[in-house]
Amino acid sequence: QVQLAESGGGSVQAGDSLLLSCAMPGLTPPSTFCMGWFRQAPGKEREGVAALGSDGRTAYHESVKGRFTISKDDAKNTLYLQMGSLDPEDSAMYYCAADPARTVCNRAYCNCGLLLRRGEFGTWGQGTQVTVSS
Numbered sequence: 001q002v003q004l005a006e007s008g009g010g011s012v013q014a015g016d017s018l019l020l021s022c023a024m025p026g027l028t029p030p031s032t033f034c035m036g037w038f039r040q041a042p043g044k045e046r047e048g049v050a051a052l053g054s055d056g057r058t059a060y061h062e063s064v065k066g067r068f069t070i071s072k073d074d075a076k077n078t079l080y081l082q083m084g085s086l087d088p089e090d091s092a093m094y095y096c097a098a099d100p101a102r103t104v105c106n107r108a109y110c111n112c113g114l115l116l117r118r119g120e121f122g123t124w125g126q127g128t129q130v131t132v133s134s
Contacts, residue, residue, distance in 0.1 A: 001123070002024065002025065002026050002027050002031070002098070002099075002123055003025075003125075004022055004023065004024055004027075004096050004097070004098060004123060004124060004125035004126075005022065005023045005125055005126070006020060006021065006022050006094065006095065006096050006125045006126065006127060006128040007020070007021050007022075007023070007128055008020040008021050008128060009094060009128030009129045009130045010129075010130070010131070011131040011132075011133065012086055012130075012131070012132055012133070013132070013133055013134075014086060014087055014088060014132055014133065014134050015085060015086065016086050016132070017082070017083060017084045017085075017086065018083045018086065018130060019080060019081070019082050019083070020037070020080065020081040020082075020083065020094055020096075020128060020130075021078055021079070021080055022035075022037075022078060022079040022080070022081075022096030022125055023076075023077065023078055024077045024078065024079060024096075024098060025077055026077070027077060027098055027099075027123075029054070030099075030100075030102070030105070030106060030107065031098050031099040031100075031122075031123065032054055032098060033053065033054050033100055033105045033106070033107075033110050034051055034052070034053050034054070034098075034100040034105045034110055034112040034115050034121075035051065035052055035072065035079050035096065035097065035098045035100075036048060036049070036050060036051035036052070036070075036096070036097050036098075036112070036115065036116050036121065037049040037050045037051075037070060037079075037081045037094060037095070037096055037097075038094070038095045038096075038097060038119060039090075039092035039093065039094045039095070039130075040092055040093050040095070041091060041092040041093075044092075046095075046119060047061060048061055048115075048116035048117055048119060049061050049064055049068065049081065049094070049116075050064065050068055050069075050070035050081060050116070051070065051112040051113065051115060051116040052070045052071070052072060052079070052112070053110055053112040054110070055110070057112060058070055058112075059112050059113035059116045061116070063089070064083075064090075067083065067084050067085045067086075068081060068082065068083050068084070069081070069082040069084075070082075079096055079098075081094070081096075083130070086130075086132045087132060088132045088133065088134050089132075090130060090132050091130060091131050091132045092129075092130060093127040093128070093129050093130075094127060094128050094129075094130055095124055095125050095126075095127045096124070096125045097119070097121035097123065097124050097125070098121060098122075098123045099121055099122035099123040100112075100115050100120065100121055100122075101115065101118075101120035101121070101122070104118070104120060
């Protein structure tokens with residue numbers, strides 16, 4: 001089974017930027033039809049942060065629009081999340097995910113935004129911690 005590995009987390013000040021990376025060695029379609037970043041803070045439910053479809057379409061949580069950017073490097077099999085203007089509310093464990101549910105994402109149709117809201121992915125990383133101080 002493919003293992004995802006996040007990196008790039010750390011402790012920063014409000015207003016700083018961070019680049020998270022998610023190595024996805026050996027991941028192939030249909031597992032790559034939609035990939036995403038999620039986060040979970042202590043005492044809170046997991047929430048979808050950003051998703052990227054194989055068609056290049058993106059979806060973002062309302063709270064990160066204009067501040068975060070999801071992208072990928074196919075040559076490196078790596079998914080990225082560029083985070084800017086960080087706020088203490090962004091502090092959480094960040095996870096990358098792939099292998100979307102086939103009922104929502106397949107060769108004929110893929111609703112990456114719905115997957116971001118539902119979190120219906122089959123493969124997850126172990127997470128990387130992001131802490132933002134005011």
